[in-house]
Amino acid sequence: MTSRMPLTMSPPGQTCRICDVCAGRGLKRRLVELGLTHNSIIQPIGCSRGCLLVSVNGTRFALGRGMATKIMVEPVCEGGAQIG
Amino acid sequence: MAEKIKVAVAGNPNVGKTTIFNALTGSRQKVGNWPGVTVEKKVGTKNHNGHVLEIIDLPGTYSLTAYSADEVVARDYILEEKPDVVVQVLDSTNLERNLYLTTQLLEMGTNLILALNMSDRAERRGDFIDIQRLESLLGVSAIKTVAGEGKGIDALLDSIVAKKEQNIPLPHEIGYGGMVEEKIYALEEIIKDDPEVFKHYPPRWIALKLLEGDEDVIKKLSSESIKGKVQDFLSAIDNEEYEVEMADKRYQFISTLMPQVCTTCAEEVSPSDMVDKVVTNKYLGIPIFLILMWGMFELTFAFATPFMELIDMFFGWLAAAVASNIETAWLASLLGDGIIAGVGSVLLFVPNIFILFFVIALFESSGYMARAAFIMDKLMYTMGLQGKSFIPMLMGFGCSVPAIMATRTLEDEKDRLITMMVTPFMSCGARLPVYILLAGTFFGRQAGSVIFGLYVLGILVAIVSAKLFRIFLARGKPSPFIMELPPYTKPLLKDSLRHMWNEGYLYLRKVGTVIITGVVLIWMLAYFPQGAEYGSAGSLIGSLGKLIEPLVAPLGFDWKIAVALVFGFVAKEIVVGSLGTLYGTGGGEALSSALMSDPGFTPAIALGLMVFTLLYVPCIGAVAVIKKETGSWKWMFFQAAYSTAVAWVLALVTVLVANLVL
Numbered sequence: 001m002t003s004r005m006p007l008t009m010s011p012p013g014q015t016c017r018i019c020d021v022c023a024g025r026g027l028k029r030r031l032v033e034l035g036l037t038h039n040s041i042i043q044p045i046g047c048s049r050g051c052l053l054v055s056v057n058g059t060r061f062a063l064g065r066g067m068a069t070k071i072m073v074e075p076v077c078e079g080g081a082q083i084g
Numbered sequence: 085m086a087e088k089i090k091v092a093v094a095g096n097p098n099v100g101k102t103t104i105f106n107a108l109t110g111s112r113q114k115v116g117n118w119p120g121v122t123v124e125k126k127v128g129t130k131n132h133n134g135h136v137l138e139i140i141d142l143p144g145t146y147s148l149t150a151y152s153a154d155e156v157v158a159r160d161y162i163l164e165e166k167p168d169v170v171v172q173v174l175d176s177t178n179l180e181r182n183l184y185l186t187t188q189l190l191e192m193g194t195n196l197i198l199a200l201n202m203s204d205r206a207e208r209r210g211d212f213i214d215i216q217r218l219e220s221l222l223g224v225s226a227i228k229t230v231a232g233e234g235k236g237i238d239a240l241l242d243s244i245v246a247k248k249e250q251n252i253p254l255p256h257e258i259g260y261g262g263m264v265e266e267k268i269y270a271l272e273e274i275i276k277d278d279p280e281v282f283k284h285y286p287p288r289w290i291a292l293k294l295l296e297g298d299e300d301v302i303k304k305l306s307s308e309s310i311k312g313k314v315q316d317f318l319s320a321i322d323n324e325e326y327e328v329e330m331a332d333k334r335y336q337f338i339s340t341l342m343p344q345v346c347t348t349c350a351e352e353v354s355p356s357d358m359v360d361k362v363v364t365n366k367y368l369g370i371p372i373f374l375i376l377m378w379g380m381f382e383l384t385f386a387f388a389t390p391f392m393e394l395i396d397m398f399f400g401w402l403a404a405a406v407a408s409n410i411e412t413a414w415l416a417s418l419l420g421d422g423i424i425a426g427v428g429s430v431l432l433f434v435p436n437i438f439i440l441f442f443v444i445a446l447f448e449s450s451g452y453m454a455r456a457a458f459i460m461d462k463l464m465y466t467m468g469l470q471g472k473s474f475i476p477m478l479m480g481f482g483c484s485v486p487a488i489m490a491t492r493t494l495e496d497e498k499d500r501l502i503t504m505m506v507t508p509f510m511s512c513g514a515r516l517p518v519y520i521l522l523a524g525t526f527f528g529r530q531a532g533s534v535i536f537g538l539y540v541l542g543i544l545v546a547i548v549s550a551k552l553f554r555i556f557l558a559r560g561k562p563s564p565f566i567m568e569l570p571p572y573t574k575p576l577l578k579d580s581l582r583h584m585w586n587e588g589y590l591y592l593r594k595v596g597t598v599i600i601t602g603v604v605l606i607w608m609l610a611y612f613p614q615g616a617e618y619g620s621a622g623s624l625i626g627s628l629g630k631l632i633e634p635l636v637a638p639l640g641f642d643w644k645i646a647v648a649l650v651f652g653f654v655a656k657e658i659v660v661g662s663l664g665t666l667y668g669t670g671g672g673e674a675l676s677s678a679l680m681s682d683p684g685f686t687p688a689i690a691l692g693l694m695v696f697t698l699l700y701v702p703c704i705g706a707v708a709v710i711k712k713e714t715g716s717w718k719w720m721f722f723q724a725a726y727s728t729a730v731a732w733v734l735a736l737v738t739v740l741v742a743n744l745v746l
Contacts, residue, residue, distance in 0.1 A: 030495075034181070034568065047366075059178055064461065
């Protein structure tokens with residue numbers, strides 16, 4: 001619980017774990033369907049004008065910035081094999 | 085012959101679903117609509133060991149809730165048509181997420197086969213997927229496939245036949261835990277007496293969807309009193325809580341399944357990273373996109389030229405042959421001035437159309453298309469749309485009809501409406517012949533750049549219009565943007581060629597039907613009344629042209645252009661075809677020189693005409709599909725009137741400015 005932050009604040013390349021999604025029901029469900037759920041591993045790759053490029057479980061997504069601020073993440077150690 | 089086996093192919097987007105479909109059906113596809121991008125049902129048939137399979141390609145979806153029009157299409161097909169077998173295509177390198185859709189298909193009681201696609205990639209990185217385990221745990225059949233190389237396709241066909249014969253449609257149930265199950269049971273009790281549900285749908289599935297707050301499912305109930313009871317029941321509980329709980333349970337189910345069926349399923353280190361860093365770069369992204377687009381049109385122009393010359397020569401020869409061999413004056417005129425001149429001038433552009441569609445197919449299948457949406461998101465957002473809207477717009481470069489249908493992937497109704505309204509401004513393939521003729525005639529070596537400029541103008545008008553619509557018609561913010569970017573893949577040459585052929589074939593068919601009718605009609609109007617000189621102001625078409633000439637006279641257009649534009653509403657290629665008929669020259673060189681020598685046809689007028697053709701009311705096919713997709717005459721007429729007004733104003737500006745500059 002120490003270092004939770006919105007996804008937008010996580011530096012590119014930092015592997016993170018999703019701890020919470022603060023969004024309305026429709027959006028939350030959509031994210032779940034796409035595999036962005038509690039405990040998913042997410043890695044920001046870069047950002048273009050207002051839009052984030054992330055990798056979730058190896059799949060590439062484009063995320064609007066508004067949505068990215070609603071996804072709370074915490075960093076996980078690099079090379080942590082127990083990720084699941 | 086055995087009875088038909090109905091097979092539906094489902095799956096997440098970007099898992100190679102269309103490739104599997106192509107591999108399953110071979111060349112025997114009935115392209116009911118526009119193929120390549122899965123926006124509409126595609127049906128193919130296949131004979132396999134004496135069985136006839138009818139295979140339907142469903143739109144790619146992540147789940148089967150009623151989130152977007154695509155999902156509703158896929159879901160309703162499974163519910164209403166009850167295919168004998170459903171094949172779900174999965175990405176083996178991303179099994180966990182793909183299994184989410186699997187759980188939903190199982191709950192609907194489908195007879196399911198899993199095609200574990202891209203299995204070579206999974207194996208190469210050391211994943212081992214235990215197929216037998218997966219089959220026994222889920223009660224499905226599973227086959228490993230590599231669609232691009234045709235691996236596993238025969239096994240898949242065998243499995244479909246076997247699955248049909250064994251046919252035990254046993255709905256697989258996920259336990260949702262006491263609290264949720266209680267509600268599911270209560271709902272099942274309420275709806276079980278509804279005659280529609282009783283006849284058609286698995287009651288538990290309906291109950292699940294109701295509990296998830298799926299409004300589309302409520303509509304499926306036929307009894308009003310039961311509907312009322314359901315609504316009372318649902319309003320008494322907190323939907324949202326259940327919905328999240330159920331999604332969690334599904335994932336729990338999947339995550340307990342995963343370690344049992346897949347050992348060493350690892351995180352993928354993607355090779356796309358480097359490429360993505362460049363093409364989606366803050367500064368480089370848009371320039372790279374523009375360069376690619378520009379290259380596309382240069383290529384379309386340059387590659388096609390030799391072929392066009394051949395076709396031109398052929399029609400020239402044909403026209404000469406007709407002129408010297410047919411005695412009857414009117415028949416010679418019908419064939420020569422009418423059909424050969426009109427159709428020939430349109431057929432001339434077949435090479436361009438084929439090359440354009442081929443390049444678009446390459447963009448799509450390589451994964452770049454999705455990046456383009458990503459790059460454009462910021463721009464689109466400031467203009468009141470989201471990045472995803474850019475994909476239908478890009479497809480509009482091919483043809484507006486499938487592009488407008490592709491807006492179904494947009495979840496938000498307002499986003500979708502605005503996208504449909506502006507997509508026709510994207511310059512479609514049918515307008516290309518007009519540019520090629522006019523730009524080629526009047527701008528020589530700069531033709532490529534002029535055409536590129538027209539495409540950019542189309543994009544700009546679309547974007548500005550979107551902004552206006554957002555402000556005045558459909559207020560609100562674009563819905564949040566989230567989109568999967570498929571990994572870059574080597575585009576499959578065969579699939580791109582198939583896409584090119586399918587689209588090109590539609591063009592050819594249009595020439596054979598709509599356009600030939602159009603030019604014959606124009607010829608008749610130009611030939612009669614008897615005694616009048618062919619295509620002159622004294623002919624019927626001349627009178628018609630004179631009648632409408634005042635409408636476009638401020639732009640400097642004469643009656644011939646007016647007529648061409650009127651008939652261009654049928655199909656925009658006809659603008660060229662009717663010029664060919666009216667000048668009585670046929671296409672190509674002859675028409676070019678006729679235009680050049682017409683003092684009323686200046687380069688400024690040519691530019692204005694190109695701008696007008698680009699922007700004015702889309703062809704009848706596109707207008708019809710707007711009516712169908714918006715379900716409203718009002719929006720259809722609005723689009724037609726708005727685009728024509730914009731065309732008129734901008735063409736006027738173009739002509740005035742060009743007169744000063746050129």
